[in-house]
Amino acid sequence: MGKRKTKRKPAPKKKLVLDTQFDCIACNNEKCVDVKMQRDAKVGNLNCRLCGIKFQSPINPLSDPVDVYYEWVDASQANKPEDSRRGSADLSDEELNYHDKDLRDISDVEDDGRLRGRGISPGFVDDEEEYD
Structure with missing residues (x-):
């Protein structure tokens, strides 16, 4: 007589993990910016290991390290608008x-x-x- 077919267990789904290390826009080095989240103080701290630049941003319970990084990128672009750089000759x-x-x-x-x-x-x- 025939045996029953055994069912394979479904392959486990891989969990997506967001990075906590990013590229520095000040010194242009890769994976040297660390972001630490202090959820109890509701503050995200960003620190470059090579050039020493630091940034601090308020966070909420849904924030991730990538949010703090892109707030830093946006803040640095707001300080140096691209249009004014192109106009100066010196x-x-x-x-x-x-x-x-x-x-x-x-x-x-x-x-x-x-x-x-x-x-x-x-x-x-x-x-x-x-x-x-």
Whole structure:
């Protein structure tokens, strides 16, 4: 006679765990920002191990470490608006991103020379013969 088939137990669901370590926006290092939640004091503390920057934010019972981190990101962006950075000409090299450095360092004459070196005319006009 036939045996009864045994049922497999369903695979356990993996629990999603939110990070408590994040990338620092001040020193641009990875996984160096620790967030500690003090639920009894209703305060979230953020601290970078490398550059020493600290931030403190009020929390509620539903807050997570990622909430404190993004409050810090929002607060730092509110202090340095992106539009005002682009307008000033006396910024140091550290304050400029990679593309801004390239645009500031290359003059029009150097750019034309680079294009001619590659066989491209600086006016971007096609030098091809007309075909009938």
